[in-house]
Amino acid sequence: MIKDLKGISLFFVALVSRFPFLWAGYGREFDAWSNALNARIISETGVYEVSRLPGHPLQEMLLSFLWPLNHSYFLYNFLSALFSAIAVLAFYNIARKHKIAAGWYWALAFNFIPVFFIVGTSTMDYNFALAFILLAYWALLNKQYIWLGIALGLATGFRISSLGFLLPFSLLVGWNWQAQLKMGLAALLVSVLCFYIPFETYGFDFLDFHKPPFPGWPSVLYKLSIGIWGLPFLIFLAFSIFKLKRSSPTGKRQKSTKGLSRTAFLLTTILLQLFVFIRLPFKAEFFIPALPFILLFLAERTAFKFGKMAAIASIASLLLFGFDYKSPWRGARAPTLHFEFKAGAKSIYCAPFQGPLFIDQAKRKVRSQTVLDCIEVLEESPKALVVAGWYWPELIFKYPSHPHQIVHYSSQTEIDSALGAGMRILYLPEIGLQNAIMEGHDRLVQKGEAILEP
DSSP: OOOSHHHHHHHHHHHHTTGGGSOSSSOSSHHHHHHHHHHHHHHHHOOOOOSSTTOOHHHHHHHHHHTTTOOOHHHHHHHHHHHHHHHHHHHHHHHHHTTOTTHHHHHHHHHHOHHHHHHTTSSOSHHHHHHHHHHHHHHHHTTOHHHHHHHHHHHHHHOGGGGGGHHHHHHHHTTOHHHHHHHHHHHHHHHHHHTHHHHHHHGGGGGOOOOOOOOOHHHHHHHHTHHHHOHHHHHHHHHHHHTOOSSOTTHHHHOOSSSOOHHHHHHHHHHHHHHHHHHSOSOGGGGGGGHHHHHHHHHTTSOHHHHHHHHHHHHHHHHSOEEEEOOTTTSOOOOSSOEEEEETTEEEEEETTSOHHHHHHHHHHHHHHHHHHHHHHHHTSOSEEEEOGGGHHHHHHHOTTOOSEEESSOOHHHHHHHHHTTOEEEEOTTHHHHHHHHHSOOHHHHHOEESSOO
């Protein structure tokens, strides 16, 4: 798999291109800091605890094992960059197996898709899982069914939803019952082993998961479009779809089994991932597993030049035309050259020369500075109930010796109990209204005091 010099070049491009962006904290997401905090807790207590349900045991155990050795921003983020590079290499080899002439360019385009590139610079599990999903598909194309099951089981150990790929893989294999048995048993066995510790700790309750309110269709459509692809690549996708050929250039080679044709397999995989995303459409990153299969579908049905165009459009999407909403607490600072528009109560700006990558880096720094500013205020405050919302793991991480009762969100009962104990009620920027959405009451806004709010 790694003997091809073109593949090796892609691996190092994917890895080295992320190096400058691995230092700005663990990431802008709540979950990135939660993963690091959870690693510290497991390492210091010796007791397993999920970072968030239903658990991501392979990443949780890996990070906790490394914690006493090195838990720098760079190392934890480097792991994500490394698996991103493995995913890009696996995609390239899959493209070669699909007989895609411009496979190198499509793999380059895959690497620079904004959502995939950026998440590969933070302490998140998405690209770990995707690397093993693509390795599983690579094993399927080589008819290595036990290795397919092992790889898919390991992907499940990073993200439990990865096990769903067993369905399209099984449909592609078709009536080959020996292959079905090998890959199915291997995948289930490895998955069960991965989730043995969460099950032992929580029982079947580990299968629960966080269910925030539905974000609304405008937000969902944004995440599926610009939030994933960026503006230039989204335009390229629309143009490519318009230019699709009716049949695959590798049509004669497509159907290697009595199961689905390769075209039907790719479409089934994409639609299944779209269904999964629509059920939980809270982050653009949730759609990452579909991205390589979308590119494979397009690559098989477009001319060679489209591969080069895809690579250029993907890089442009990462570096140019970034969108963000204006917020002094979590948003990137808008450059001089930008234009604004309203989306509900938010002011959105588009910066032609500030792409999603630079916006992400800026948001990390602004968010972290907000946490540090809040810590300064809290150090001067008597004991309080502090509702931190999406700042919670980073605040706990950076303020371990605090005297306060710091919580993620707070129920009305908890707030009234703290008031009865004579405690102040404080909340971090924007969290008063967010707590009302999450908990269904406005007691925090009524009785609490905002930290840093104007």
